[in-house]
Amino acid sequence: MQIITASQALMPEGWQSDVEIRIAADGRIAEVGPMTTRAAHHLDMLLPAPLNLHSHAFQRAIAGLTEARGPDPADTFWTWRQQMYRFLDRLDADQVEAITAMVFMEMLEAGYGAVAEFHYLHHAAQGQPHDDPAEMSARIIAAAQIAGIGLTLLPVLYQWGGCDRRVLAGGQRRFGTDPDSFARLHAGATRHLRDHGHADDRLGVAPHSLRAVDAEGLDAALALCPESPVHMHLAEQVAEVEEVMAHHGARPVTWLLDTHDVDARWCLIHCTQMTPQETARLAATGAVAGLCPITESNLGDGIFDGVRYLGANGRAGIGSDSNVHIALFDELRTLEYSQRLRDRSRAALATPTAPTGRRLFEMALAGGAQAGGRDAGRIEAGAWADLLGIATDNAWLCDRHGDAALDTAIFGGHGQACISDVWSAGRHVVQEGRHIHRDAIRARFRAAMTALEATV
Numbered sequence: 001m002q003i004i005t006a007s008q009a010l011m012p013e014g015w016q017s018d019v020e021i022r023i024a025a026d027g028r029i030a031e032v033g034p035m036t037t038r039a040a041h042h043l044d045m046l047l048p049a050p051l052n053l054h055s056h057a058f059q060r061a062i063a064g065l066t067e068a069r070g071p072d073p074a075d076t077f078w079t080w081r082q083q084m085y086r087f088l089d090r091l092d093a094d095q096v097e098a099i100t101a102m103v104f105m106e107m108l109e110a111g112y113g114a115v116a117e118f119h120y121l122h123h124a125a126q127g128q129p130h131d132d133p134a135e136m137s138a139r140i141i142a143a144a145q146i147a148g149i150g151l152t153l154l155p156v157l158y159q160w161g162g163c164d165r166r167v168l169a170g171g172q173r174r175f176g177t178d179p180d181s182f183a184r185l186h187a188g189a190t191r192h193l194r195d196h197g198h199a200d201d202r203l204g205v206a207p208h209s210l211r212a213v214d215a216e217g218l219d220a221a222l223a224l225c226p227e228s229p230v231h232m233h234l235a236e237q238v239a240e241v242e243e244v245m246a247h248h249g250a251r252p253v254t255w256l257l258d259t260h261d262v263d264a265r266w267c268l269i270h271c272t273q274m275t276p277q278e279t280a281r282l283a284a285t286g287a288v289a290g291l292c293p294i295t296e297s298n299l300g301d302g303i304f305d306g307v308r309y310l311g312a313n314g315r316a317g318i319g320s321d322s323n324v325h326i327a328l329f330d331e332l333r334t335l336e337y338s339q340r341l342r343d344r345s346r347a348a349l350a351t352p353t354a355p356t357g358r359r360l361f362e363m364a365l366a367g368g369a370q371a372g373g374r375d376a377g378r379i380e381a382g383a384w385a386d387l388l389g390i391a392t393d394n395a396w397l398c399d400r401h402g403d404a405a406l407d408t409a410i411f412g413g414h415g416q417a418c419i420s421d422v423w424s425a426g427r428h429v430v431q432e433g434r435h436i437h438r439d440a441i442r443a444r445f446r447a448a449m450t451a452l453e454a455t456v
Contacts, residue, residue, distance in 0.1 A: 001030065002426065004387070005039040006046035008401055010361075012378050015402040019046065023385040027200060027426030032381055041421075045405060047361070048377050049113025049388040049422055050328065051152070051368030054231070054269050054290045054319025057100040057140070058121050061452060062087050063324045085171025089125050090455050095448040096121060097139040102445035103323050104147035105435045110416055111328040113386025113424045114150030116319070116372045118206050118231055118269070120158050120175045122185060127173025133181065134188025141197050146441065148429040150198060150386065152372040154206040154231050155189050157182045157221045162211050163247035175208075179220035186224050200384050200425040202373045204229030209236075210244050210252050215259070222260075229265055229373040231290065232256075235278075236270035236301050253278040262287050267371035269319070272302035279305045283314030288371040293334035295321035303338045307348055310363070317367025329415035332360040336411075357407035376425075389421030 002023040009019040011032070020039070024030040066083050091099075100117075107115055122136050123129050130136070137155055144151040158175040161168050168176040177185060186205065193203050205225040207213040209232060213221070222230060235241060235252045244252045253274050256262060266287040274282065282289065291304055299322070309316065318331045336356055339348035350356040369377030376384040392399050396414035409415030422430035429436055 001025070002041070002428070003039045004041050004043065004046065005035045005037075006043040006389075008044070008405075009046040009379055010048065010358075010406070012380055019379075021046070021379065021385075021387070023423070023426045025426075027385055029379065029381050029383050029385045032379060043389040043421065044392040045390040046379065047388040047390065047406075048365050048379055049111060049386040049424070050318065050361075050364040050377065051114040051116060051150070051372040051374055051386070052107050052112040052319050052328075053116045053267060053288070053317040053368050053371040054292055054321050055103065055107075055115050055117050056120075056322060057103040057117060057143070058091060058096050059084065059321075060103045060323040061091070061095075061099050061449065063322070088121070088171035088174055090452055091121070092124075093130075093135060093139050095452060096136060097143050098444045098448040100140055100143035101146045101441050103326065104143055104149045105438060105441045106323075106326040107320065108147060108149055108422050108424065108429050109419065109433070109435055109438075110326050111388045111419050111422060112149075113376060113388065113422060114152065114200075114368075114372060114374055115144075116152040116154055116204070116229070116231065116267075118154050118156060120156030120206070120208060122155075122177060123174045125174070127168070127176055129181075132188060133185040134192055137185070137189035138192040138196070141192050141201075144198070144201070145196065146437065147435070148424055148427040150200045150374065150376075150384065150424045152202040152204055152229060152374060153189060153193060154204045154229065155182070155186050156206040156208050157217055158208045158212045159214060159217050160212055163243050165214065179217050182221065183224060198425060200374070202229065204231060204373060206231040209233040209240070210248070210255065211240060218260075227265070229267060229371060231267045231269060231371070234268040234271055235273040238273060238302075241273050251275070251278065253282060257281050257285070264288075264370060265373070267317070270296060270301060270304070272296060272304050274305060276305070276308060279308050279314075280312050283309050283312035286315065288367045289314060289316040290319050290371060291316050291335060292319045292321035293331050293338060294325050294327070297334060297338070298322065298324050303342050304335070306335060306339050307343065310349060310359075315367050315370060316363055317371050318364045327416055328364075329410045332357070332364065332410050336360060355403045355407055357410045358403050360410065361406060385423050385426040387421070387423040388419065390415075391418050391420045394418060
């Protein structure tokens with residue numbers, strides 16, 4: 001039994017002072033109550049640790065390598081995508097595991113307690129299947145074990161190169177599956193997760209997008225996991241919207257909502273290209289909008305209509321997507337600032353009862369837990385002990401309390417430097433601001449990157 005005390009904690013009912021948390025051996029919170037005696041492990045401020053709801057871990061390896069303008073004077077997401085595909089040919093399974101462990105470690109140090117990995121790098125170079133079709137899923141699971149992070153694994157169905165059913169080419173061949181081969185891959189991932197995953201890990205399914213999956217494939221993927229999380233990219237780019245309209249006769253969000261029973265187990269990623277009507281319709285489904293503000297900024301995707309969506313009681317969470325910069329507080333700040341810049345306003349996502357920081361953070365907690373199918377996101381008996389400790393005795397937070405401290409952590413620009421501890425299902429993996437295996441994970445990552453860059 002681990003015992004933690006905190007001078008202040010964000011509870012389901014709001015901020016509480018002098019709290020004691022007991023964590024059972026199974027990684028769940030056993031008891032929450034008033035502090036009687038300060039524990040050996042005492043925190044200035046304790047928060048639930050959110051789940052990072054959208055990650056492509058391997059893309060961490062190209063962070064910083066795609067910032068030069070290409071030959072096309074209108075450099076866009078699509079030119080970035082081609083550069084990413086060319087890089088794929090050089091990655092082997094050992095390197096993917098090393099990169100993924102580094103990403104998962106960085107997430108924990110950034111304050112995330114778990115991750116939903118949108119995993120579509122299934123095959124070897126040139127699209128050659130592994131003897132075990134779920135070999136790369138096993139590597140993601142192994143990386144999560146090394147880092148100690150809770151994992152919702154989302155194997156991706158990726159059939160086509162576009163709505164016209166173009167055959168996959170180049171780097172996309174490493175993603176390719178049809179419904180039958182994907183079912184075998186998904187079954188293999190199920191076995192690996194059962195035999196080698198954490199007790200708190202989950203498995204879902206991810207039909208990649210309406211461009212990459214046809215209607216029959218989408219239905220087949222949904223049938224594999226009738227009660228598990230379903231994640232899909234949706235309405236990220238203008239060109240994607242135009243292509244879907246040309247082939248399906250409707251915009252992506254409209255087509256999906258008209259043809260499928262979208263409900264609380266769905267997480268639709270990005271949704272930066274929605275009409276006001278689509279925004280209201282999506283909010284009414286109870287699905288989660290998976291927002292990745294740093295990546296969406298980096299790729300020029302557009303601005304999510306957060307004011308309208310949250311105003312309609314829509315559910316949303318935060319992900320790091322391309323992992324170009326892994327920073328929980330920066331994601332939240334970027335989302336809020338995008339709304340302010342578009343509308344020339346301030347405190348865009350605040351409400352009369354919740355300042356901006358708390359509304360953003362509680363959005364990420366609830367949306368992440370729902371999207372990951374994870375019983376977490378709150379400090380409450382029975383929930384997984386995904387917890388985030390913050391030091392306030394410093395020049396950045398200046399011993400502030402409650403909402404003022406949280407707002408300062410998010411908007412003061414130094415919140416990540418104040419992270420002292422992180423638990424993932426009771427695994428105390430970040431202590432004094434450092435991951436407990438940081439040196440070994442970093443050394444393996446650097447070796448992988450050195451070998452990769454020698455081939456570029």
